Amino acid sequence: MKKIYVGLFFFTSLFSYAQKNDTSTVLTDITEKVKDYYVDNETYKKVNSLFQSELKKGTFNELNKKDFAALLTQKLRTTIKDEHFFVKYLENYTPEKQMSEKEKEKLNNEHNSLENFGFETVQRLPGNIGYINFKGFASPEASEKTLAAAMNFVANTHSLIIDLRENGGGENGMVLLFCSYFFDQKTDLYTTYFRHDNKTVLNSTQPEVSGQKYLHKKIYILTSKKTFSAGEAVAYFLQQYKLAEIIGEKTGGAANPVDPFIIQNQYLLLVPAGKITSLKSKKNWEHIGVTPDQEVKSEDALKTTHVKILKNMATTETKTELTIPEIKNLIYKLEQ
Incomplete structure (x- = not known):
């Protein structure tokens, strides 16, 4: 013994x-x-x-x-x-399973397609108000058709609500493509500096998109504490250029892009490797988040925004499928 x-x-x-x-x-x-x-x-x-x-x-x-x-x-x-730091144990990872960039992109796109590339809901609310619930940014190449379909669906609405309350971020290219739908011409939005390569990249919207642009109409973006990274970017830049009003909670405050690394063939490590600088504000939202124009609890943001739009319609007697009495009745119901 x-x-x-x-x-x-x-x-x-x-x-x-x-x-x-x-x-x-x-x-x-x-x-x-x-x-x-x-x-x-x-x-x-x-x-x-x-x-x-x-x-x-x-x-x-x-x-x-x-x-x-x-x-x-x-x-x-x-x-x-820095909320962008991330470490994850890769239980089934082996070096032999490493894939080429094309294979990784294909697998990523297949996975993202199961979540409709982040587009959870696209609908028309009473009062001819467009609504897009967008939960994440996949690659622009894979998402382009779905984004175009969403934007074409809301093209004839009076105003648009973009719900980013559960948006955890994603690819930078999709931020630029999505923002391109709200700028009438190519616009230089920000630079990204990468320390490892010591290079600075200019990030701009596209002059042309495959769907219908949403221009010269009221846009409202819903945010929460969970709105993060690329989700914050859309809110930040559309607010900066006075193209959208932000309603909800202050966002997470993660602006810097990340690089992924495999550590000892066991762990995925995400390291914030660059810095974004807005060409308009000369700043970004790192650590501070995006501050809403109207702060309300996340769960109340959609109702608050819908009521706000309807009240403006009633005041200006805007033509919709609803009569003024019907609009006032809907406001009353929403506020109960």
Whole structure:
């Protein structure tokens, strides 16, 4: 029994040592990626200090890999104050499963198509008001037809509500394509600086789109605390150019684009690697979010906006499928 006990103790100690060594390697690799890519070239020092402190305290001991990744995400976001940091354990990942960029894009597009490329709902509300519930930005190439169909559907409405309350972001190219529907000509919106390559890219809307543009009409964007990244970008730029009124809650405050990395063939790491600068404001919404023109609770944003539009219609006696008494009756029902 004594020999068995000693053997078990030795095996447990060896396992603990291997686990600690594996954890240290992962943390070292993450620190190096932050050092090489993060938009602020001094931030890696904070990351290294954080990791060394947590290792000494044994914070990561006894954690499974999924929980370890989740805790890393939380620690990085809290310490660096950047919500774009993300670590995820890739349970079934092996190097042999790596795909070409075309294969990755095809798989991505297949997955995004199952969610209709982020377009949850497109409808016409009473009073001839367009409504688009848009939850995420897939690639512009894959989303182009669905976006055009959505915009064609609302083309004849009196005004448009774009619901971004559950929009967690996505691809930069789709931000530009979506915004292109609201600008009558090509407009330079912002630059993106990438520290690793030391290059700055100009981001502009397109002069032509495949669907019908929505111009010279009232646009309202609904936001929440969950509106994030690319979702914030649309709200920010349409507000900046006075093309839309924002109604809801202040957004998450994540402007900087990310680069993805595979760490030790086990973890996906997202590192904010660039900085967006609006050509109009010379700023962005990083850390501060997009402030609504009218702040209301997220759950009340749609009703508030619908009522606001209807009241304006009643005041200006705008022609819709509803009579003025019908509009007033609908306002009364919505406000109850």
